[in-house]
Amino acid sequence: MRIVGRSAWSARPPKSRREIPTPTARLWVHHSASEWHGPLGVRQTQAFHMDTRGWSDIAYSFLVDDDGTVYEGRGAGVAGSHTAGDNSSSHAICAMGNFDMRRPPRALVESIARLAANGRAQGWWGEITGGHRDAKDAQTACPGRHLYAAIPDIRALTTTSNEGDDMTPQQDEWLGRIHHELVAEQESVRELVAQSAYRTAVLEQKVDRLIAAVEGR
Numbered sequence: 001m002r003i004v005g006r007s008a009w010s011a012r013p014p015k016s017r018r019e020i021p022t023p024t025a026r027l028w029v030h031h032s033a034s035e036w037h038g039p040l041g042v043r044q045t046q047a048f049h050m051d052t053r054g055w056s057d058i059a060y061s062f063l064v065d066d067d068g069t070v071y072e073g074r075g076a077g078v079a080g081s082h083t084a085g086d087n088s089s090s091h092a093i094c095a096m097g098n099f100d101m102r103r104p105p106r107a108l109v110e111s112i113a114r115l116a117a118n119g120r121a122q123g124w125w126g127e128i129t130g131g132h133r134d135a136k137d138a139q140t141a142c143p144g145r146h147l148y149a150a151i152p153d154i155r156a157l158t159t160t161s162n163e164g165d166d167m168t169p170q171q172d173e174w175l176g177r178i179h180h181e182l183v184a185e186q187e188s189v190r191e192l193v194a195q196s197a198y199r200t201a202v203l204e205q206k207v208d209r210l211i212a213a214v215e216g217r
Helices: 038-052 106-122 145-160 172-215
Strands: 026-031 062-064 070-072 090-095
Touching: 026 106, 026 145, 062 106, 090 106, 106 145
Parallel strands: 026 090, 062 090
Antiparallel strands: 062 070
């Protein structure tokens, strides 16, 4: 199973990091409740958690996108910020999307199952405990009604998934994709700057004409 490592999606360094014993007693399923996707989406989620929520890092242990791509969040054996009251004794897998609004793609469901099965084989956690809403004192609809309804299917798939895959987060092979993404972002910024400069020049010309017209009266 390929996991996109933190350096591959250009993660910011955490403000702090605390290791926890493994295997953890619980594994929770979450959703991000946003439609941020790909490496950029993971960075957006991390920025929201660190800059708006004030957390030390992205909340989740791992994230899974619509196409089944798995991203390393805080990783295994690291305390998260995902499930209040249980962050030191559990892990969390987050599905990227709002699954109150839509159904999870099959690739995402199967990838969560594979990740859960392989993490269990690695000794990171046991069985899937449930959705975030099942946690003690949780007051949330997470992981969304459609993904929550898929949890029995995910559990069933973990029993048939091939365990023992290499779970080492892959860094280098994704650097090219990240580079192209950053270049695209830079080009977009340059285009916005150029458009702004053009609009400023047009506005200045209009102002000059207006001043000339006034002075010519």
